[in-house]
Amino acid sequence: EPEVTQTPSHQVTQMGQEVILRCVPISNHLYFYWYRQILGQKVEFLVSFYNNEISEKSEIFDDQFSVERPDGSNFTLKIRSTKLEDSAMYFCASRVDRGGNQPQHFGDGTRLSIL
């Protein structure tokens, strides 16, 4: 069964450094998402991406964050200057299309630890 894959599984970064989290969505999916989950809390929406542009972003997704689909398979989340509070699990998800009700499928996440 096709799945969303994320790399790395764990990223440790010094505060202030840039970090790029990578995702390969399911190949025929058209909508892409990033979510984060702070330890012990619920999953929070960050951003959605469709047709090579951001569809919606949350208030968490400030100017330090950016997303990109550099080629036909990868979907990346960049945090330009990391803060301690960026420490969390980051999940990528994809969805087959816009119309109708379709579930999002999630990767196993990247655990980001900011020191």
Next chain:
Amino acid sequence: GESVGLHLPTLSVQEGDNSIINCAYSNSASDYFIWYKQESGKGPQFIIDIRSNMDKRQGQRVTVLLNKTVKHLSLQIAATQPGDSAVYFCAENRRDSSYKLIFGSGTRLLVRP
């Protein structure tokens, strides 16, 4: 405000018994709901979904019930097994530009042998 929430943070059941996990939502405009299972160190795994024009949907050992009158969802797991131990989230799929998911706070299901 708009929210999706869960009634119980932890549910402990005996192996073989049925489990019922509840969820409340507050946005009457929501039209699609999903239950996810999250095991330790993994991402949310799709279990079952339901559209707002349905009251009940059954899968393999799982059933989701939707009561739109009181804005309530439940997930029923029949003959609960040790492998069902996980955190379960309900999520609301908003009918907006991007169909983002709004997650509840989760219920941890513990299955006693």
